[in-house]
Amino acid sequence: MTCFTTEDIRGDIFEAITTIFGFNILDFSPIELGYMNLKWKIKTDIGDLFVKQYNKTRYPEQMLHGLETSLILQSKLHKKGTPCPKLYSHKEKYVIHSLNGERFVLMELCEGKNIQAGTANEEQMYSLGKKIGEMHKILNSNNTVQLSLHWDVRSKENMLKNWHKRWDEAARLECTNILSNLEIQRKILEGNDLDIFSDCEKGWGHWDLFVDNILFNTNSVTAILDFDRMNFIYPEFDISRPILSCCVDNGQIHIDKVYTFVQGYREYHKLTLQKLVRSIKLTWWKEAEWVRAIKVQNSSPLKRFNEENIWIGENWDDLESIFSKLI
Numbered sequence: 001m002t003c004f005t006t007e008d009i010r011g012d013i014f015e016a017i018t019t020i021f022g023f024n025i026l027d028f029s030p031i032e033l034g035y036m037n038l039k040w041k042i043k044t045d046i047g048d049l050f051v052k053q054y055n056k057t058r059y060p061e062q063m064l065h066g067l068e069t070s071l072i073l074q075s076k077l078h079k080k081g082t083p084c085p086k087l088y089s090h091k092e093k094y095v096i097h098s099l100n101g102e103r104f105v106l107m108e109l110c111e112g113k114n115i116q117a118g119t120a121n122e123e124q125m126y127s128l129g130k131k132i133g134e135m136h137k138i139l140n141s142n143n144t145v146q147l148s149l150h151w152d153v154r155s156k157e158n159m160l161k162n163w164h165k166r167w168d169e170a171a172r173l174e175c176t177n178i179l180s181n182l183e184i185q186r187k188i189l190e191g192n193d194l195d196i197f198s199d200c201e202k203g204w205g206h207w208d209l210f211v212d213n214i215l216f217n218t219n220s221v222t223a224i225l226d227f228d229r230m231n232f233i234y235p236e237f238d239i240s241r242p243i244l245s246c247c248v249d250n251g252q253i254h255i256d257k258v259y260t261f262v263q264g265y266r267e268y269h270k271l272t273l274q275k276l277v278r279s280i281k282l283t284w285w286k287e288a289e290w291v292r293a294i295k296v297q298n299s300s301p302l303k304r305f306n307e308e309n310i311w312i313g314e315n316w317d318d319l320e321s322i323f324s325k326l327i
Contacts, residue, residue: 009038009053009102016098017042017051017106020090033114033212034226041109048109050085053102054095064103066150067228068095071105073139073204074227080138083131084224085110112215112222117304118249120211122260123219128242129264131221132209136235137268140203150231153197153285159189162289170293178293184313185288197282205235210245212301236279237286239265244283244308251311255325262326273327277319284312 014025023046031039036055041048059067071094075087085107090096095103120128154162163185170178206213208229215223247257265271287309290302315322 006038010040012098012100012102013051013053013104014042016096016102016104020096021088021106049088050107050109051104052107053104056103059103064095066231068093070227070230071095073230077135077138077227082135082138082224083110083221084227110215110223110225112217114214115211115216115246117211117245118247118254120216120246120257121219122257124216124221125246125257126260126264127216127220128214128246129261130267131224131264132206132238132242133265133268135206135224136203136238139205140235143203146202147232149202150233151286153194153200153282156189156193159285159288160186163189166289166292173293175293178291181291181310181313184310184316185291188284188313188316189288197278197285200234200236200278200282203232203235204230205233205238206230207233207237207241209238209242210301210304214242214246234282236275236282239271239276240279240283244280244311245304248308248311251307253311253322255322258323259326273320273323276323276326280312280319281316284309284316288313 010028014028017023018025023044025042025044027043028040031041031050033039034052036058038053038055040051042051054064054067071087074084075089075094078084078086087094088096088106094105096106097103115124163182167179167182167186170182206224206227206229208226209224213224213226214221215225243258243261247254247261262271262276287305291306291309312319
């Protein structure tokens with residue numbers, strides 16, 4: 001039987017949870033954050049839990065092995081004390097299958113709240129830097145095998161080809177603001193080569209550390225969420241992404257909050273000015289294609305990522321000066 005509606009999928013997954021784990025689901029509420037995958041908070045007779053369905057279009061069967069690896073690493077981090085959800089497994093797998101072929105994950109529901117982008121305070125940023133530094137140490141301290149990168153930096157030629165398509169699109173639609181931002185991108189792309197990323201370190205990283213995936217209390221991180229994208233890549237993404245998400249506000253960056261993040265991260269890893277600036281530029285290079293007249297998704301996170309990318313572009317030549325007080 002194929003599940004066609006949200007209600008069908010939910011019923012199928014909830015029945016599997018009850019059958020496999022033996023506890024009763026007393027109540028539930030849907031969670032709207034995210035893209036395509038269905039999510040619920042559930043109240044059970046053993047406590048509150050979180051359920052996430054993996055959409056078959058977004059996560060085809062060939063992606064499940066990588067997803068399982070990510071969840072294994074999440075479980076390892078939880079056992080080592082990283083604030084992230086405890087996972088439930090079935091038949092030694094964290095990706096669980098329902099009777100009708102739905103794939104889902106079940107984990108504890110963590111305390112804390114999401115914050116609005118750009119609004120973290122200094123104590124929260126110190127805690128976040130410390131927890132990310134600790135996470136990187138757990139994941140990468142004993143790596144003896146260099147795996148193939150899940151993603152690598154796109155060539156300058158490829159970036160410029162993509163840029164021309166976006167420029168033509170914006171010109172056709174007469175989007176003057178986008179054209180202005182794309183002109184800044186052109187100057188950056190023509191003036192830089194991939195050698196600016198030649199010293200990027202390779203290793204395991206979360207790769208999706210923006211405010212939707214972090215829970216806070218008043219002065220600290222309570223949980224890091226959504227490890228689905230974790231992969232062998234450039235861990236520097238986990239430095240720039242939370243800094244941009246938490247500290248850029250109304251076209252300005254709160255340098256005092258960046259400072260406390262850096263201090264927390266440095267409790268576990270060296271973080272030089274050069275590495276910090278490189279990480280910011282790496283995220284710009286990865287996300288430059290999202291600045292366009294027609295957005296692939298009409299989503300709040302994508303709009304925010306565009307704002308951050310524009311801020312980096314406008315300050316590209318001044319990043320060393322902006323962050324120099326952190327050393």
